[in-house]
Amino acid sequence: MKILLERNDVNPNKPDHCSQTPLSLAANNGHEGVVRMLLERSDISANKVDSLSRTQLSRAAEMGHERIVRLLLQWASANRDTAVTEYGQTLSWAAANGREGVVRVFLEWNDVNPDTPETRYGQTPLWWAADNRHEGIVKMLLQRNDVNLHTPDTECGRTPLWCAAVKGYEGVIRMLLQRNDINPDTPDTKYCRTPLWWAAANSHEGVARMLLEQCDVNPDTPDTEYGQTPLWRAVANGNEGIVKMLLQRNDVNPGKPDEWGRTPLSCALWNEYEGIVRMFNSLNPDTADT
Numbered sequence: 001m002k003i004l005l006e007r008n009d010v011n012p013n014k015p016d017h018c019s020q021t022p023l024s025l026a027a028n029n030g031h032e033g034v035v036r037m038l039l040e041r042s043d044i045s046a047n048k049v050d051s052l053s054r055t056q057l058s059r060a061a062e063m064g065h066e067r068i069v070r071l072l073l074q075w076a077s078a079n080r081d082t083a084v085t086e087y088g089q090t091l092s093w094a095a096a097n098g099r100e101g102v103v104r105v106f107l108e109w110n111d112v113n114p115d116t117p118e119t120r121y122g123q124t125p126l127w128w129a130a131d132n133r134h135e136g137i138v139k140m141l142l143q144r145n146d147v148n149l150h151t152p153d154t155e156c157g158r159t160p161l162w163c164a165a166v167k168g169y170e171g172v173i174r175m176l177l178q179r180n181d182i183n184p185d186t187p188d189t190k191y192c193r194t195p196l197w198w199a200a201a202n203s204h205e206g207v208a209r210m211l212l213e214q215c216d217v218n219p220d221t222p223d224t225e226y227g228q229t230p231l232w233r234a235v236a237n238g239n240e241g242i243v244k245m246l247l248q249r250n251d252v253n254p255g256k257p258d259e260w261g262r263t264p265l266s267c268a269l270w271n272e273y274e275g276i277v278r279m280f281n282s283l284n285p286d287t288a289d290t
Contacts, residue, residue, distance in 0.1 A: 127153060131160070254283060
């Protein structure tokens, strides 16, 4: 490489068929020595975009090459060649792939906005970390005062807490709920399904318990697609633990039907969930109407 770079007829920025330059390939594959040699060139461009609209920095960040990320950030700062928004986009790549060391490098950099949403669907680094259960990264981001806990994506209005609840990530949920400024009941914008709705629908009993302990969670909110409440979904899945928790609440209507008029009890009877039917039969007959 050193011999080639000493030749006058070698273009260090020449891309391959995928528009990846030698620097991009070296950064992607973790070849720190090669990256250093290339960055020492006065004619190098360290911010070229390949055919997938990826920069050398984003490639290194995705693969977890911390030292190369630091080198590229230092080069970009000295040459004023990278937009601040691109830093934020690259942080999302690192957060989504669980690259804690790279995320730490970015958070130490003054030019990085840790709350930058992606340009396509608006997911923030915290959103990606929560959605992929990277608890260490979630913890780092929550320690910042410039990270918004509630920033939803622009596709369906899903918040970081919503994503964690859907997948049953209790550790992530626990960290988010420790924040006083969290709203644990924010639904998505597509069908108005709350985090509790999804915890019940996917039988995440631990998550349902944590959410029901929050005073600002409505346990009886139906979705707008089928009109089904968290209780209805828990019954449909035969999850006795979540059904029991919900039936113990005074603010849950056990006889609320869905848009086809089917009550939770009728659903339990249809599916022959005997344990759940017994729970309903122990209630006041007027509230457990079939």
